[in-house]
Amino acid sequence: MNMKTLQTGPTISVAHLAKSFGQAQAVHDVSFDVQRGEIFGLLGPNGAGKTTTIRMILDIFKPDRGDISILGGPITDAKKEQIGYLPEERGLYKDLKVEECVLYLAELKGLPRRVARERAMAYFKQLDLIEHRNKKVNDLSKGMQQKVQVITTLIHQPAVVIIDEPFSGLDPVNTRLIQEMLMQERQRGTTIIMSTHQMYQVEEMCDRIVLINKGDSVLYGGVDEIRRRYADNAVRVTVRGELPHIDGVVETERKGNERTLHLPKDMPAQAVLRRLADAPDSTVESFELAIPTLDDIFVRVVSEE
Amino acid sequence: MSKSFIVMRHEFMTMITKPSFWVGLIVVPLIMAATMGISLLGSAAATAATIANKQNQTVLQGYIDRSGIIKTVPTGSNLLRFPDEAAALAALNAGRISGYFIVAADYIASGKVTYVSPEFTPINSPTGNFDRVLKLNLVGGNATELARAETAVTVQKEQALAPEQSKGGSGLPFPFLPMFAGIMFMIVMVTSSSYLMHTVSTEKETRVMEVLMSSVTPAQLLAGKVMGLGLVGFIQMALWLISSLSALSYIPAAASLGGVSAGSIVVAVIYFIFGYFTYASLMAGLGAMMPGTREAAQYTFFVILPLMIPMYMVTALVLEPNGPLAVILSLIPFTSPVVMVMRITATDVPLYQVLLGAVLLALTSAGVVRLVARLFRAQMLLGGSKPRLKDIAAALRA
Incomplete structure (x- = not known):
């Protein structure tokens, strides 16, 4: 019976997690839930405690404090076979042939060798690795190795995928390819935790995020909701011709042809749009609410901390 | 299928499909045979010269x-x-x-x-x-x-x-079988356990360890590796033993060497198994502690040194296989796998000594495996730097 059909609450629930190594406190108090079928961003600066949190979820490390529930309860050996893990520091057997390496790691995830071989061949075809399957891993380019690593993460069709910097080392074409694979996994109902520093990828792919800083979860919620929460009352406009004077604008920033107009809290953006539309010497080419990027929010939160 | 079995099969298959394994399997005994042949000739000449000299006196x-x-x-x-x-x-x-x-x-x-x-x-x-x-x-x-x-x-x-020196009576100028058996044991145990250390430190270095840790426990990984590479070593030793005894049976002067008793083989197998577990575990522990193959290799010599000590005393041991030195070394667990095998192929060893040596070795093996299992943990396996002594002590106490 598939565990994905049994489990009803959050796929992963982490509550008040803490872990120290000697005197060093790697994780102090981290909490978040990950719902089934969502792509969840696990963000934070280097050394914030993301990898330690992931290792505790995977049962590689035991937490000093706190609770972890995965697929409806504590982790078991059987549940480990329902998890695919792509660590940040890639690990493959350099001296093994590509196919042999994939099959071994798939078998350790409980996949029978015959099934593993069939699925591996399908992935090799999809990712353009079919001609390289009998080469040693060491003979592949970094990007190809990265694709092999993605195969080992997904080949057993896990219910949960935890991926750390999945796009590092990939060119734009392969980045798009892996992105599409992850989206397909999500459509299949797979729960994905993605840790990355590429905030535009988070904005594009993630439903919700948690930001960890110095071992604590400091920001948690839906991507859009968080961006709105951190948004000032401002609009970004691009106009052809002279930008007319608009009463009430507090500050104007210019970046190329784009201008960001900061407004008083009680001033609606429509007032700016109306004024621009009425101006005889200018044409509005673009107009949008100036919602901060996750990158801006990340820097702001971490700096404030 | 058990995870340990999958690891075991992987290690076994990876090892036996390496060309270097087959080269070693064939070349090492050839080198040993050549060395023995040269020694045989040299020793015969020296013995004849000594006798002639004595007769002249x-x-x-x-x-x-x-x-x-x-x-x-x-x-x-x-x-x-x-x-x-x-x-x-x-x-x-x-x-x-x-x-x-x-x-x-x-x-x-x-x-x-x-x-x-x-x-x-x-x-x-x-x-x-x-x-x-x-x-x-x-x-x-x-x-x-x-x-x-x-x-x-x-x-x-x-x-x-000294009555024990007459055993075999092969006509060979030097009891080569015990020496050959001792060297063979040492080589197989050193190569198997060194390769085990190499695989652990390579997995650390290449960061495969983190992927493995998400699928298997450190204990499953250790058990699979020890069994897989132990099986390789056992097969290697069996092949060398069979081929060397077959070869010796064609040499008239060494014909009696073919008569190694079944009891001796059983004792040798028992000592090999416990000896291998001891050294393989120690080497696995070394691999677990060190951040990479280079650092681990620096300490390998110190771990395998007790296995090599009998080689420095091989003449004394095989010429006096029931002498005090041979008896003591065949009871000390870290030297006994090699020395006891030398003794049982050289002479009749009292049963109590065989049993006492085996029990001491088995207890040591169990103790080493337990200690190393404490080192073989995720934190150590995923560490990227050389651990401090207090970290090792803390891990052993845990």
Whole structure:
């Protein structure tokens, strides 16, 4: 019976997690839930405690404090076979042939060798690795190795995928390819935790995020909701011709042809749009609410901390 | 399928599909055979030279004639007659004679003469003068006696004073089988356990370890690796043993070496298994602690040193396999896998020593496995730097 059909609450629930190594406190108090079928961003600066949190979820490390529930309860050996893990520091057997390496790691995830071989061949075809399957891993380019690593993460069709910097080392074409694979996994109902520093990828792919800083979860919620929460009352406009004077604008920033107009809290953006539309010497080419990027929010939160 | 079994099969298959494994399997025994051959020739030449030198020194030799055929001893033969072996032995111990012959009571029928000397001189027996004296006494007109006189001295068994040195009686100038067995054990255990360490530190270095840790527990990983590479070592040793015994059976001088008893093989297997577990675990622990292969290799020598110690004393051990040094080293768990195998192929080892050595080795093996299991944990396996002593101590206490 598939565990994905049994489990009803959050796929992963982490509550008040803490872990120290000697005197060093790697994780102090981290909490978040990950719902089934969502792509969840696990963000934070280097050394914030993301990898330690992931290792505790995977049962590689035991937490000093706190609770972890995965697929409806504590982790078991059987549940480990329902998890695919792509660590940040890639690990493959350099001296093994590509196919042999994939099959071994798939078998350790409980996949029978015959099934593993069939699925591996399908992935090799999809990712353009079919001609390289009998080469040693060491003979592949970094990007190809990265694709092999993605195969080992997904080949057993896990219910949960935890991926750390999945796009590092990939060119734009392969980045798009892996992105599409992850989206397909999500459509299949797979729960994905993605840790990355590429905030535009988070904005594009993630439903919700948690930001960890110095071992604590400091920001948690839906991507859009968080961006709105951190948004000032401002609009970004691009106009052809002279930008007319608009009463009430507090500050104007210019970046190329784009201008960001900061407004008083009680001033609606429509007032700016109306004024621009009425101006005889200018044409509005673009107009949008100036919602901060996750990158801006990340820097702001971490700096404030 | 158990995770440990998958790891075991992977390690086994990876190892036996390496060309270097097959090269080692074939080349190592060839090198050893060549080395032994050269030693054999050199040793034979040296022994013959020593004997010739001693014969030139014209020392007295004794004899005990139980057959009663020696009536005449020409002057200048440098032979002293003794009424019994006790008197001859006393003279030998007193240094009055260099050795003595015992002419069997049924000498005419059997032709049996035993030579006793303090030194083991297997290639050439110092029969020179005595051979001539015997022939002289045998010739008496009787055709049978004359025929016997033509082959007057056929030493059936040469017996040195230390009785254990006579085991085998192969005619080889040096007991090579024990040495060969000891070296073989050492090589197999060192290579298997070193490769185990290599796989662990490579998995750390290449960061595969983190992927593995998400699928298997450290204990499952350790068990699979130890079993897989142990199986490789066992097969390697079995192949070497079978091929070397087969090869030796074609050498007339070494024909008796083929008669290694089933009991000796059982003892060897038991010592190999526990010895391998001990050293494989130690090496796995070393691999777990060190951040990479280079750092681990720096400490390898210290771990395998006890296995190599017997090699520095190999002559003393195989020539005196029941001597105090051999007995002690065959009971110390870190040297016993090699030394006990040398002893059982060289002589009859008292059963209590075999059992005591095996029990001590088994207990040590169990203790080492337990300690290493404490080191073989995720935090150590995923660490990227050399651990401090207090980290190791803390892990061992945990």
